[in-house]
Amino acid sequence: MRSDTETVVLLGDYDYDYYRELSLRDGLRSQGITVRECRFRDEPLSVGLTKFLLLPLFYVRIWRQMRRLAREEPAIDAILVTKFNISVLPIAALFARRLDAPLVYDLFVSLYRTADMQDYPRWQVTLIYWLEWLTFRLPDYHLTETAEYAQLYATLYSLPRSRIVGIPIGADDTWFHPREDGGTAFDRFTVVYWGAFLPHHGVETIVDAAAELAAEDIQFVLIGEGVRKDRIERRVAEHGLENVEFWGRAPWETLGRAAAGADVTMGIFSDDLRAQASITNKVSEGIASGSAVVTMDSPPVRRWFTHTEDIYLVPPEDPAALAAAIRTLRDDPTLRERIARGGRTLHETVFSVDQIGKLLVENVPFSERSPTRRSVAEPTDPKYE
Numbered sequence: 001m002r003s004d005t006e007t008v009v010l011l012g013d014y015d016y017d018y019y020r021e022l023s024l025r026d027g028l029r030s031q032g033i034t035v036r037e038c039r040f041r042d043e044p045l046s047v048g049l050t051k052f053l054l055l056p057l058f059y060v061r062i063w064r065q066m067r068r069l070a071r072e073e074p075a076i077d078a079i080l081v082t083k084f085n086i087s088v089l090p091i092a093a094l095f096a097r098r099l100d101a102p103l104v105y106d107l108f109v110s111l112y113r114t115a116d117m118q119d120y121p122r123w124q125v126t127l128i129y130w131l132e133w134l135t136f137r138l139p140d141y142h143l144t145e146t147a148e149y150a151q152l153y154a155t156l157y158s159l160p161r162s163r164i165v166g167i168p169i170g171a172d173d174t175w176f177h178p179r180e181d182g183g184t185a186f187d188r189f190t191v192v193y194w195g196a197f198l199p200h201h202g203v204e205t206i207v208d209a210a211a212e213l214a215a216e217d218i219q220f221v222l223i224g225e226g227v228r229k230d231r232i233e234r235r236v237a238e239h240g241l242e243n244v245e246f247w248g249r250a251p252w253e254t255l256g257r258a259a260a261g262a263d264v265t266m267g268i269f270s271d272d273l274r275a276q277a278s279i280t281n282k283v284s285e286g287i288a289s290g291s292a293v294v295t296m297d298s299p300p301v302r303r304w305f306t307h308t309e310d311i312y313l314v315p316p317e318d319p320a321a322l323a324a325a326i327r328t329l330r331d332d333p334t335l336r337e338r339i340a341r342g343g344r345t346l347h348e349t350v351f352s353v354d355q356i357g358k359l360l361v362e363n364v365p366f367s368e369r370s371p372t373r374r375s376v377a378e379p380t381d382p383k384y385e
């Protein structure tokens with residue numbers, strides 16, 4: 001823990017249902033940094049016409065809160081703007097310059113690529129790209145999930161690679177942890193996926209693997225809502241599968257119990273560029289729950305995980321390989337338990353709040369005035385070079 005005291009302002013419209021903001025806030029606090037919050041809205045509002053129409057109101061709220069914080073704090077060492085808040089980067093940059101503090105933006109996920117994958121009208125996709133391209137020049141540093149994402153975004157937006165730092169997604173131990181009662185008591189060998197059915201999740205591969213295993217006593221549970229859920233339901237119907245069930249959107253407690261009770265949990269399986277650069281919250285939450293996780297083989301996963309020790313890896317978009325992996329884990333409980341234990345240990349040593357905080361303070365110079373800080377161009381962890 002750092003002995004000197006620094007203050008970082010967390011600015012944005014966010015809640016803590018999604019773990020990213022919570023891990024950034026509590027991770028910094030775990031390292032002895034004071035975090036003050038400037039929330040101009042209690043719940044996140046999607047980037048769109050409504051948010052842009054409300055910008056004057058949001059700017060007034062930010063102006064008032066930041067002026068109050070500037071009066072209350074002897075020094076503000078950095079402003080960290082939360083994800084999906086490109087529209088408030090200009091006012092955040094204004095305060096950062098006035099306070100002589102670096103501005104850090106959690107780029108995390110490209111809105112442009114998300115809009116493109118969700119089949120937005122082409123003009124909207126193009127507009128979002130150029131809005132991001134312009135506003136991404138304002139922050140001094142960006143955060144994202146992995147080194148691969150950092151390189152992808154550096155190229156996509158013509159940003160200096162040295163100014164983008166990968167900070168992995170952790171998992172909220174409030175919900176995702178091994179349960180004394182074993183979690184949800186499934187009545188047969190069960191594979192669980194949860195998420196928003198996004199294209200890069202490759203849920204079609206999971207369904208096709210379920211078809212390969214239709215004659216075996218293996219159950220698949222798909223939890224969540226999203227843009228491609230209807231398509232996935234049609235695919236299940238076309239296969240005539242009786243071993244796949246949909247739970248819809250589930251409360252966190254239900255989701256956490258299902259993850260802990262599952263024999264195997266799913267990561268992602270698409271060959272999409274975003275999937276190739278990602279670890280994803282499904283993997284982080286699965287290992288935190290103490291379940292054996294299967295996901296696609298990719299460079300960022302290989303940076304942290306070891307096949308058959310703390311995860312089971314398969315090629316992307318390969319239903320036969322995924323089915324074979326599930327069958328192997330069903331037939332080898334010793335292997336399954338070893339992977340589950342190894343994954344939980346990795347969560348505690350790499351993806352915990354304290355570790356995320358450590359990576360933040362070691363790799364992002366929140367206070368450039370401090371001569372003890374390293375440059376982000378010299379990462380302290382080779383996994384982020």
